[in-house]
Amino acid sequence: MTTYDIEQPSRAGASDNFRAALRSSAQAAIDWLIARQKPDGHWVGRAESNGCMEAQWRLCLWFLGLDDHPLCARLAQSLLDTQRADGAWEIYHAAPNGDINTTVEAYAALRVSGYREDHPALVKAQKWIETKGGLRNVRVFTRYWLALIGEWPWGKTPNLPPEVIWLPLWFPFNIYHFAQWARATLMPIAVLSARRPSRPLPPERRLDALFPGGRENFDFDLPPKKNAGGWDLFFRKTDKVLHGLQEFGHKHGLSLWRGAAVRHVLEWIIRHQDSDGGWGGIQPPWIYSLMALHVEGYALDHPVMAKGLGCLNDPGWRVDIGDATFIQATNSPVWDTILVLLAFDDAGTPDPHTEAVEKAVDWVLKRQVLVPGDWSVKLPGVKPGGWAFEYANNSYPDVDDTAVALIALAPFRDDPKWRAQGIEEALQRGVDWLIAMQSQSGGWGAFDKDNVNQLLTKIPFCDFGEALDPPSVDVTAHVVEAFARLGISRHHPTMARALAFLWTQQEPDGSWFGRWGVNYIYGIGAVLPALAAAGEDMGQSAIGRACDWLKSRQQNHGGWGESCASYMQAESAGRGTATASQTAWALMGLVAANRPQDQDAIARGCQFLIERQSEGTWPEPEFTGTGFPGYGVGQTIKLNDPLLSERLQQGPELSRAFMLRYGLYCHYFPLMALARVLCAAKTA
Template sequence: MTAIDMEARPPVGPTNFAAALRASVAAATDWLLARQKPDGHWVGRAESNACMEAQWRLCLWFLGLDDHPLCARLAQSLIDRQREDGAWEIYFGAPNGDINTTVEAYAALRCSGYAADHPALIKAQRWIESKGGLRNVRVFTRYWLALIGEWPWAKTPNLPPEVIWLPLWFPFNIYHFAQWARATLMPIAILSARRPSRPLPPQRRLDALFPDGREKFDYDLPEKKNAGGWDVFFRKADKVLHALQDFGHRFRLNLWRDAAVRHTLEWIIRHQDSDGGWGGIQPPWIYSLMALHVEGYPSDHPVMAKGLACLDDPGWRVDVGDATFIQATNSPVWDTILTLLAFDDSGAPGHDSEAVEKALDWVLKRQVLVPGDWSVKLPDVKPGGWAFEYANNSYPDVDDTAVALIALAPFRNAPKWRARGIEEAIARGVDWLVAMQSASGGWGAFDKDNTNQLLTKIPFCDFGEALDPPSVDVTAHVIEAFAKLGVSRDHPAMVRALRFIWEQQEPDGSWFGRWGVNYIYGIGAVLPALAAYGEDMSAPAVLRACDWLKSRQQDNGGWGESCASYMQAESAGRGNATASQTAWALMGLLAANRPQDREAIARGCQFLIERQSEGTWPEPEFTGTGFPGYGVGQTIKLNDPLLSERLRQGPELSRAFMLRYGLYSHYFPLMALARAAKAGRV
């Protein structure tokens, strides 16, 4: 039984259903209003996995900050999250632990002084051995082990900093990588070039993970599945790069290397966010600090001090008892604009309320009006997007921009907001989105046409997604935004976008969800967008989508889908029923507005009403997606032969990076219930 079940209310009878629906909407609205920040925004916790805390503990060791007050608190967070079987998992309720997370957590605890015979470490060691040991860890975990002297740098993929000079037309130019990969690649290139390590003291080393001794251990990277001849090519190229690096170091031929490092350092420093982090996410932040440290930047240097101070920023740090958790990202813009959408659906508080006005003013001020990495390929396009986080001017994203425009749309004709420049903000946002459309007609999250499949074959890219291809859910949000802003369906961008949506539908009627779990999220994004544009909601393709949703509704009235659905076809649309996923399914059915769905909608609403507790919905499950887990750099469909091959080989959930956004289980249910009440479909 999940937390949401334990909080369940008694069943709601048909005679008081409408009143219960209104009461649930009102309670959810009040809950949100009570949690608005003084400056007008909302933000929930972005929960991920124990790699965050493990890596930060190892980073503090590497930086020589052994007495940092976070050291013990990070170790405690790892102890608190260990599974009974000794492993650490990558999302709540995962069927198995994760080898990479478990090895990194083990290393962090040893770094913190936990003895190898500590019960937690003995359990972890046995679990790691049962999964084949260190031989099966990913590239990033190998880098971390190299940084603490537990892995030879020569047996890690070489990332030469000279890539900073590759021209834009070259396949391996850094701007052909996804935003998250690019921002992480640059500092790792410095670490790879310098090969630094701060070895753990003898009494804390990871000897137990080398049961046959280090001299007998095979450090070579396992063959990369589905890479074909490219795997052989890149392995040979990697050996050549290592040999050249050794030759240059031996004969002091480092003139070009040092220049490349300096250029890369300049790039890193130029990309530091105003809050001290990098890229709005953990990996480039943590690797950039270590790269700067290796190049002689002391901890009190302004750039380093700002980055380290970010660890105390409540936008990143969450303290729970004696433990501290460092978030992988933060989501204030996303949470605020979706809350505004929920309020617009519920009709309360009104558009003129102080809460809404403060939030809208906060959102308008967050529009990014300076060029970012996206402008390298679009130098003549004016900026106008919104980012996900508090501070991330280099990487505004299409999804936040589209939803921000949906949130702004109801206010565009109000004199007070016109005087504050809302129409200009909307126009810039629309123009930016049109320019960011990919050739396929869809939109990726951060870049245009970020689809170079060759990049997914290199050894470095075994961590998850190296590319940012167009996705259905992001494209659907753009379509909905343009519909609400009155962009003609005959506009070339819309013609291509709608064609993309229909082409991406699965044969069974569902749509793949890239940034939310998974097919339920995809349908929940697409159907409201199609309805907003006046598409024929009685079309056979729409009916198939609705029938798919109804086929996945559970006996309790709710919907749920496991993160495993990204790698296991049988998990599509199946998993513990959650409030957020039930809301997505309801919004899809409500958009179709079919009489035959009335009962399913009523049951879904009742599920939400009965499980609401103190105004909100408890939900421990992860329903947000960072890296889906298929790890091949493209939007995978169930009928794709490449995915079929991967499914036969077994799930690769170690490639996945899943998220639990703390407010997903609140504003999405509020939207769904408010739309149901407004439509009178229950």
């Protein structure tokens, strides 16, 4: 096994034993990573989410008529294995409450699988659903799933006409004004909404227990949309008109335009299939696209369908544990690999030609996306140059991966070996693409430029989470850090606007909101290193407020933790079960600020990591990654925003959050933090 030596620091007054413990912990983490590198050079951890993934795939297999698929029983077992003691299913580890949508979908999936309604797991789930107001409170997506199995009238679901594919770019509801994840999902759902298909359950498997008053007495209408104002009434009336027109056209055979629109949507879907068989690098467009194509007559052995279904057996998506199978919401090989490289650089690997590093750099360089994607619709003259998050997702490279890829590759730019392989050109393409993707506010969203049309958040379809991809602090901070590492001055117009954006987004208490990681600890852990790299004055009071905020959240044992509930409960900001990843983010922020008065907090944080390391890594069941934060407002959010304040008062059970646990977060981030502490001690 290859090992790396971390040089002994020489900071006066530092304990030799403590320095030795830091080096030993970092070395064990490096060895752990080297042992788990894939043969082709990359790393990847499991992307864990919630039971909706397995429930929806089980329902999809039923809808497709694949009753004998080997995954059917395994998906059902995964649901039984993850049910809470109170009968619900949750959206993140140890959540204070179960989730009504996940629980209803899991219940339906188990009934589809043949479990009787008097099975103990189903009895508990049914009673829990009743205590939460029943089916009346489920989201739009859950209603679609119930319609697909004949348990919900299609006429009571939001109508998504496939004709939206023809709306021009200047029109507010053009599909390219929706966030990447919403757009890729909207297209196949538009087909399903137009065709209204279902494969009803047999009488003995129907969800009668969830309609205690009888279906004839149930109110299937969608509850009023929060924070939509007069737009809610407008869109509800529009939805009724669209349903009426659809029924009229079906009755009178007026299907010419609809058929053409559906064909156009199908062409769009097929063009967007990824090389691994999925769509969009995430579960929703993948699963809905398969069903939409099936409804339009694509046989299960058609190459497009076979490739999409075959993806279920891909280890990049599938995780088998005992008799259960879990299907990931996404996969993160590019993100994991570039962050491992960054951790190795922080740790001071002595030889850039070490086999593990060389293989990883080569793998990352080959993953640069050099073809246009959806982003190019609004930027037709811009050359591609980004990186995507997943194994296969050329349509949707993202700003965050691109920025961190530049940070990870920057140390190798002067190496003759990598210069001969075009690393400088790759870096320049990435920089040019990022500059073109900067939004007017000075920040960056994840997938699109200026994706901020708030009108889209008001339509009934968009109650599932975020319909937009506005600029965020953490993504912008990573771009700033990347540009600084590549020698771009903070006075460059792009950098100046970005830095101004970061400063305007600081909360009054000194923290920064974290969009793609939980939460304020992640935001500060991204921003402070970026500001330091850019050459900002780290002695200014605003930096001090951020550091003081972090120290005020440090726990007695030295660690930091923040619950996913912080997105919906202001009092949870910076508070929760301490984790290795969040402790690492806090440490990286404090190290970047480089204040003498923070040294004790840094030492205690390092001690927390050292003591909790086990066999080279850090156990961490908590979710510290963010898919949809759950506030559902659809704009750049700050804690003191009145719209968010109104949402916070409704409680976390009304959240449309989607949280993630990235399996390697608890490993490479602590390694980064320990290595940066060692480096800071050496240079002190």
